[in-house]
Amino acid sequence: MSSTEPLVRFENIQKSYDGQILVVKNLNLDVDTGEFLTMLGPSGSGKTTCLMMLAGFEPATHGEIFLKDQPINRVPPHKRGIGMVFQNYALFPHMTVAENLSFPLEVRNMDKAERETRINRALDMVQLGKFGDRRPAQLSGGQAQRVAVARALVFDPDLVLMDEPLGALDKNLREQMQYEIKHIHETLGVTVVYVTHDQSEALTMSNRIAVFNDGVIQQLAPPSALYEKPDNAFVANFIGENNRLLGRVASVDGNSCRVDVDGGGSVIANPINIDGEGSRTTLSLRPERVSVRPDPDSQPNIFDAKVEELIYLGDHIRTRVGVCGHNDFVIKIPNSSDHASLQVGDAIKVGWNVEDCRALDASD
């Protein structure tokens, strides 16, 4: 968001729990002030470990973390001034909602009047103004979640960490809470580092997303770039739906390359992440970027396909076809008034643009 110096900086961070396996491998990451940055990845990818190192609950094995340019490796958690929302809320069951919110203010020796003002403001912010006297056990999941957010913010931290905070909620509530958190972030301008394994959550809320896999950030980019322009096969696969065609690079020609697909056929693709002629590659193609029965001259990539399965999903029809020897090739056909009507078994032509077909690193 802002172009000034970053609020948080991970510098060459490595982390190992057992001295044999690195769960975080040489991490370098800047979090800008006011940014909503999401660490996204499958479980075991190192994202939560990074968050815990930032919060101070896990020491970094190597490297240094800076908060406002100050190294914080030796600063204990309670002196870092970072708010945190936990997976299962971690509301203190023996205290009322108001007491929960009061706790961070009390340990900061704030006087009573000031505390009450802030508690009321925080509760109003999450629309729970009347719930101050309730116990956590008397709250619904969504309410508890809001209290947890309010508690993490009540002492005005510069940085708030959220560790899969919506994981325990059902789908509808989760989506609603995503917007609420996003709005709170926008209103307060606080910096948020958010950890999740849910890509749609990440896409909805974030300014930038760091995709983690195997202890390494695979790509760090805004949501649209991540979806539209994945740097590698993992990101392409992890974010959104993706068709993969495996093959070998036959020739490279400036802004395009020719790839011989394993199942037969030769595709002109956009070379993003290939090792040159002769190397293995994964072609990545979003289902909605495939056109059915295209104008024969409009695209260089036009292939025969056979309709294998049709699934009616309301706004679009998910169509699985066999193409270039791959039977799991999915096309999304929008349910527009003039959409092509297909039957299982139809032989059709499908095509796509060179820019939309990204030749990425070889995946298994």
Added chain:
Amino acid sequence: MNTDLAQSNVNESGEMITADGVPLRISLLRAKKRARNRALLLVAPLFLFILVTFFIPIISMLFRSVENQVVGDVLHRTVPLLQQWDEHGSDLPNEEIYAALAEDFKEAFENKSAGSVGRRLNYEQSGFSGLFRSTNRKARKLEPPFKEALIKVDKDWGDIDVWRVLKRESGSYTLSYYLAALDSSYTPTGEVYKNDASNSIYLPLFWRTLWMSLLITVLCLILAYPISYLLSTLPIKTSNLLMILVLLPFWTSLLVRTSAWIALLQKEGVINDLLVAIRFIGDDQRLTMIHNATGTIVAMTHVLLPFMVLPLYSVMKTIPPSYMRAARSLGATPFTAFVRIYMPNTVPGIGAGAILVFIISIGYYITPALVGGQSGTLISNFIAYHLSSSLNWGLAAALGTILLGAVMVLYIVYDKIVGIDNMKMG
């Protein structure tokens, strides 16, 4: 159509009915009754077992603490006549009463029942046992005038206080066991007075039992809290191993365990030897750590520790580590986080463990009997003594009832302060 259907579900009096016409309310009751009967059948064996092995004996023991029928049963001629005699006067009972007593003794001789009355009255005043035994021996030879004859057999029959005690304790029920249990006595004419210090045993003992149980509970808590915390944070494999060490006192025979404590704590024992060897104390200053209150406290704390560890551990196990982390991230120092967040969440475990340890120790008797010496015995040792040695079951029952009452009062106090629902065994 719809209205017809609706009407068919309601009978004339407006009650909802089921498809076969039975009122819905009754049908529901029937269905519930079946489930209730099944539940009753399931608990019946345990209920019967508890009733037969626990409640009936307890109630009969409670009854014994006031029961006093033996006097009236055996001396059934004398007792009714005694009601007319004025125990506040200075005159001995008349010849009629002496004659009734002689008749009663003759009958008691046949039934061999005089001794038990003597034993019973001996609790009230020493000498009754001998008086009844000697009178019983000569019961057959008693001839009128019975007053002289009885006084000749034993001059105590001419003592007005003997008759006063007899009259006072002739009812079917008595409170004298409770008086004795509270270190009080009757004067022969029936006034209650507090025993002087040289005859007071039970009240000091009740106090000692209470404070020692309390001390043992506190010691158990102090020792168990850190170990439970450690156990709950360790990986399950390590914690299981440590748990075995905690449970070890359960698995060793009581006598082995007690002998071990004696070997450790006695004057010539391991600890004293060690202290002497490191010149901490001189050879003539060896500490007395067993056969006194210290011994009881040490050994009982050891025995009862698992009862504190287990509830604490199971409660701590359920406290997510994120509570402490949340507290730290909110700005609390480790100490503040522990005191304000962790400890309050362990209160249910503390409550359960403390109540368990306290109630067990208040009624514990084997360990204090073995290592307690005279300053480390508890009230339960005297209950056992009166049950098995002195055979004063009435006094034992009265002491037991008072103990039971004390425990119940404490339980209610605990409920008022902490709340009994706030207790968690795991």
Added chain:
Amino acid sequence: MKKVFKHTLIASAISIGLVGTAVAKDLVVVSWGGAYTASQQGAYHEPYMAANPDIKIINDDSANGAVAKLRAMQEANNVTWDLVDMVAADAILSCDEGLVDEIDFDTALAPAPDGTPASVDFGDLLVSPCFIPQIVYSTTFGYRTDLVGDNPPTSIADVFDLEKIPGKRSLEKKAINNLEWALLADGVPADQVYDMLGTDEGVARAFAKLDTIKDQVIWWEKGAQTPQLLADGEVVIGSTYNGRLFSVIEEEKQPIAMMWDWQVFDLDGWVVPKDAPNKAEVMEYLKWATDTQRLADQAKFISYGPARASSAPLVGKHATLGIDMAPHMPTDPNNAKNTLLYNFNFWADNVDDLNERFTAWLNQ
């Protein structure tokens, strides 16, 4: 084949024979267990069972607290014991309560070999009409020969003399014996001891004497404690039953010696529970087991004196140690210079009161 058949026949015959003997009467005899039951087993039970194959004697070691158990059995109308071993005081108590049967000594018991009736042979030791004494045991003192130097204790006064015999002493944790010894040590003539204890002043005098050594006393409750305390060197001198001291001196060879001055004689013997299941068989057994020779035989196994006057000359050598038992008997003239006979009638009347006083005194 034939042989096998023959063996089977024999085996069947034997088993039929066994079934036959199983009809034999089981007599349940309750005693103290350990060395004491062993001595009865050797002297009475085994010879009797050998002579009467239809009787089987079953030992039950629950004599501790037997009166309470008898009372409970009587109340439940289910007496399962045939014969019970008791100390005299308990027998008197049981007799008072009607828990045990009275016995006509001259008809039920065998006369002495010279024809003296049993009542005369037992003499003064018949302290209750229900009680047949077996042995005379005494409560007396043992001391560590290596801890008293050149000045061993010789009289009861030495027990109360902290200057002559410094160090801890062990006494039984009840009023009985201790009060008598206190008065004797305080110079009261033996024949006035019980008269004195009948008065408040006498009791106060006894307690005053006990006060002088109170902080040097370890109080025992089980007969095994004093031998152990002596062996461990925890006490210099202590009271216990003479048989216990015999075994710690002669069998375990500990540096301990006896101090017999003012030993207190007590009796242990049989009572027959009211409604005993096998009354006739028990009475027959008793007649044999309490005759002159049998009582003398028991002393081969344990150092307690036989209760019949006529048995004394027949006491021989220890069954396994082979030492002459007579000098170890409490009744031996050398040991019995000053003796006190436990006053059963006095204690039956006063035991509750004085034990209460004693306990209160202990706790002061």
